[in-house]
Amino acid sequence: MTDFTLTARRRGEQEEYTSLSANFLHAQSGSSSGTGQPSAPLVQEIAITADEAFEGVIRIAMPVPAGAERFFLPGFLYGTNRGQAPLVVDSKCPRLRENGEFPASPWWMVRSDRLSHPCAFAYGSGRLSGFAAAPYFVSCGNQRKAWQPGIRGDFDQYTGFGCSLRPGEVWYTLGYENAPWFFLDSHQYSPRAPLGGNCFRLERGETVTVRLYRFDIPAEDERALHDALKWVYAQYHEPPRRLVSVRETVCEIASAICSDAWLPEHHTYSGFVFDRGDHFEYNPLPSISWTNGLSAAVPMLMASLRLKDEEMRRQALECIEDIVGHSVNDRSGLPYMVRQDGQWSNRGWWYDRQHTPGHAAYLVGQSVYLILKAYEWEKRECGINHDGWLAFAERVIARTEQSRNSDGEYPYILSEKTGAGLEYDSFSGAWCMAAAAYYSLLAGDRTYLNALMRSEEWYHDAYIRHQECYGGPLDIDKNIDSEGILAYIRGVRCLHEITGKEYLLDHLRDALYYEYTFKFCYNSPIKVPPLGTTGWSSCGGSITSVTNPHIHPMSSSIMDEMFYFLSKREDAYIRSRLEDTLLWSCQCHNTVDGEYGYGRKGWMSERFCHSEGLVKEKYPDGTPASTWFALMPWACGSILEGLTGEMWTRTLGG
DSSP states (O other), rough: OOOEEEEEEEETOSSOOOOOOOGGGGEEEEEEESSBBBBBHHHEEEEOOOOOOOOEEEEEEOOOOOOOOOOEETTTEEESSTTHHHHHHHHOOOOOSSSTTTESSSSEEEEESSSSSSSSEEEEEEEEEEEEEEEEEEETTTTTEEOOOOOOEEEEEEEEEETTTTTTTEEEEEOOOBBSEEESSSEEEOOOOOHHHHHHHHOOOOEEEEEEEEEEEESSSGGGHHHHHHHHHHOOOOOOOSSOHHHHHHHHHHHHHHHHHHHHHTTEEEEEEEEOSSSSSEEEEOSSSSTTTTTHHHHHHHHHHTTTTTHHHHHHHHHHHHHHHOOOEETTEOOEEEETTEEEEEEOOGGGGGGSEEEEHHHHHHHHHHHHHHHHHHHHHHOOOOOHHHHHHHHHHHHTTTTTTTTSSSHHHHHHHHOOOEEEESSTTHHHHHHHHHHHHHHOOOHHHHHHHHHHHHHHHITTTOOOOOOOOSSSSTTTTEEEEEEEEHHHHHHHHOOHHHHHHHHOOOEEEHHHTTTSSSSOOOOOHHHHTTTTOTTEEEEESSSSSSGGGGGGGGGGHHHHHHHSOOOOOHHHHHHHHHHTTTTTTTTTTTHHHHHHOOOOOOBBOOSSSTTTEEESSSOSSOOOOSOHHHHHHHHHHHHHHHHHOTTTTT
């Protein structure tokens, strides 16, 4: 397995990649070892020497098996990123398609830190093939070395990864390109830039050695990706920093939300809080869940019960009671998603991005699930039965359980007039499955169990088996994301608690493994402040989607589900990922005023820019910032939900 093709593109001289000799470079293949299997990838070393000074990008292409049409660059590209789906949508992302206009292309190249793991794979014809390689180079005295844990040196240059449909190849680059397009976000993009700061430089006579870890694995389906990713994780894993304890994190974040974000006239929290020095500025961003409402209130209730803080609890209960008591649309039997100026409706900030107006299953199911979680915690910790909350959940679930299609899939959008399903083909309805499964568990009501089991199987086989979960949040036009899987993880955990069926643990494992494809395995060398100057760690945080290229904290909310799996079946990989998630979650908020360039102690936003993506915030002097300068309670809620459960009472080694 030494059939690599090496080409290069010299700065300022050509737009296409040409032979090494045409760029005054030559290469020698060094020793190799290993079998190509997950436990022992074939290790291939390539030494590249400059016969004349070189400045540009060097590309190493590895062929993939004939028939391989699905490529995986974790966090950036899954399959084809739905390259076969309609391209004319509001939210753009790279799409892999042989023929098609922007945003489709038959090939893509990207800087290494847009990926959660430094690797590229292709699946087809019963095999998974690809490689892993260093995400960046460091300078160690007079030597330049590919980084891996344990190698110390000054950052030198990022590498890059890519893939091509014709010919079928996966690519590794010294230097990098974002090509044929660079995506700052889903609405701001630019064509391939001229070579400049992205170049790799070699002096005349200088040699650089590249080490590739190559895989060739028999595969029943795309889940074979995880066999390789476990090895990649172990090879490049770099734990997050240790900063403050679980108790300190919960206390500091929850106290900040309680004192700085509560809006009594709205019976909820502000979606954004901005510190203007002598006053706070609020953007309520109203919604019953997802980006406000119950996504903040229920974790705040959990925190209040752990901290025994009655004012914190009073606020959370007021928000929950207001939603339970007033949000239901009498025509559909479903909760409205927004209240603005005293009026309930479905016209949230995302409304104009919906192709079909109506109730969104993502918020409907999530809000019911969170109300049930609040019900369970109040009953367990305080001995209080909020019967109205359980009745609310029962009524809504009775409506959503009638909305499945013949496949067993819940809708993406439900009718505002009747509650009937209007649009499907998405993963967001898994929140309705999670809510119904949780209700079945808490109420001991097995009315819907058989149908829930069929739906669970559908979501697993249609989406998770193929590593292509799309249609979760409403703002990304059904592109592939990491958010929707969090609903399925909760639902399958509840179904296993009810039935004890062993295969459901397999499905829970598969779903956790899919989520981990978005979760960083090492600490990216971020250059933009404040993340690049505070010591912030990317390992343990999950990239939001292929559309929104930043890390946000939503995946921290499922630490209990990881604990649950480990209580039933030991898995060293899941245990290590849980440790990463814990440490990452305890280092993202201000531990002192202004630590991240804004706000007060305990403040945290949703946006952590680990790469060039979404770097849009500016300091007062106009320089770029790698986070959002705002307190965002829903994002904090994901951390609180994860840390106040089993993590509060148990150690990872317990």
